[in-house]
Amino acid sequence: MTDPAPPAVAPPAPSPASPARALLPFVLPALLIGVGSSLLLTGVSEAADLLKDVLWETLPDALGVGRWSALWMMTVLTATGIAVGLVVWKVHGHAGPDPATTGVVDPPLPPGVVPGLLLASALALAGGVSLGPENPITAANIALAYWLGRRLAPGSPAQLWVALGAAGTVGALFGTPVAAVLILTESMVSAPRQGPSVEGGRAPTLWDQLFAPLIAAGAGGVTTVLLSAPTFRLPLPALDGPRWPDLVAALVVSAVAATLAMAAVYLFPYVHRVFHLLPHPVLALTLGGVVLGLLGVLGGHLTLFKGLEEMGQLVADPQGHSAGALVLMAVVKLVAVLVACGSGFRGGRIFPSVFAGVALGLAVHALVPEVQPAVAVTCSVLGVLLGVTRMGWVSLFTAAILAPDPGLLPLLCVALLPAWLLVTGRPQMQLNDSGVPLR
Secondary structure, rough: OOOOOOOOOOOOOOOOHHHHHHHHHHHHHHHHHHHHHHHHHHHHHHHHHHHHHHHHHHHHHHHHHOOOHHHHHHHHHHHHHHHHHHHHHOHHHOOOHHHOOOOOOOOOHHHHHHHHHHHHHHHHHOOOOOOHHHHHHHHHHHHHHHHHHHHHHHOOOOOHHHHHHHHHHHHHHHOOOHHHHHHHHHHHHHHHOOOOOHHHOOOOHHHHHHHHHHHHHHHHHHHHHHHHHOOOOOOOOOOOOHHHHHHHHHHHHHHHHHHHHHHHHHHHHHHHHHHHHOOOOOHHHHHHHHHHHHHHHHHHHHHHHHHHHHHHHHHHHHHHOHHHHHHHHHHHHHHHHHHHHHHHOOOOOOHHHHHHHHHHHHHHHHHHOOOOOOHHHHHHHHHHHHHHHOOOOHHHHHHHHHHHOOOHHHHHHHHHHEEEEEEOOOOOOEOOOOOEEEE
């Protein structure tokens, strides 16, 4: 996933104020946007969870159908495809652009698109589609922050409001501002963001530019922690070491995981093209729901949904699945992401990709017990995320917080290198408007 540059807007004239006085006016807006981003994320997630309980617990129990039976999975996912297709077809704004063409942080959408986008996302989350909330929620918060900021302070840099909306959302998603700062730092390399002007027209430093987004990310993260206390830590055995064999294992596992992810990336434009041969979004999304139902039957119910809760269940009972079953889950999850994005479901690829990496890492440990679970899982997640997202810092951060052990960080930093050589400069899991993969 990439971070296309926001609309070009001429920066304001240099301010005679000191750097601190130039930054202070953005403190309150950043706090409000951060809190608002978290509230929107929490609201959509809670609504989706309520509908999820109805679809996967109340209704099947009332009908006497097994919650995870093949019949029920096929029924719910097909119905979800029809429902999302109707939203894309009929609701104003058509739930935003083709999700195959979007990244985590994109230029702001018109505010009128936001309701349809959130509705389509909530339906997909509740219905068991293998996508996360990150892309649509971030797009919605960017649209609202940009619309509000440009009206309250029309002379301010347009890029600032995009950064605040993105940072507040990513901080809320992870419960910490660190991931947001890493995403913005990566994006600044290719598309520098103009922060508030400082005395004498000096170009803003990195921390000048990150000051307000860091506040938004912190506010979003704290609000989410207070409301729902999210955690990404997996109950993995503590790392014994690290040892020299762990270094070899880290290098091999990350490279294998990145290779698997790249296989999915190369298939993505073909999957997208097949679904877009259908002349109507309802048809494409209904077919997508049918295929996702079949994949759920093949891989089991743990391969449904965004994957955050499911990977916790997987790690809690690693002996309950053979190595072959775990590899199958990883492959099914990645194929489900391709089908979901290719057919038009609204959602993000980070969370389901983490599940695929966790399943693959557990499979590695099951096949080679000498590879410690913490090393296998975190390095596998690192490789899969690098292939799917092409975001080095975020991939490293996400892998590190799954098993926060100081001994893992040096291994992960080294393991990143061969995986990055495999993925850099190659097609990404994001297409342009012509259906050609970005690089």
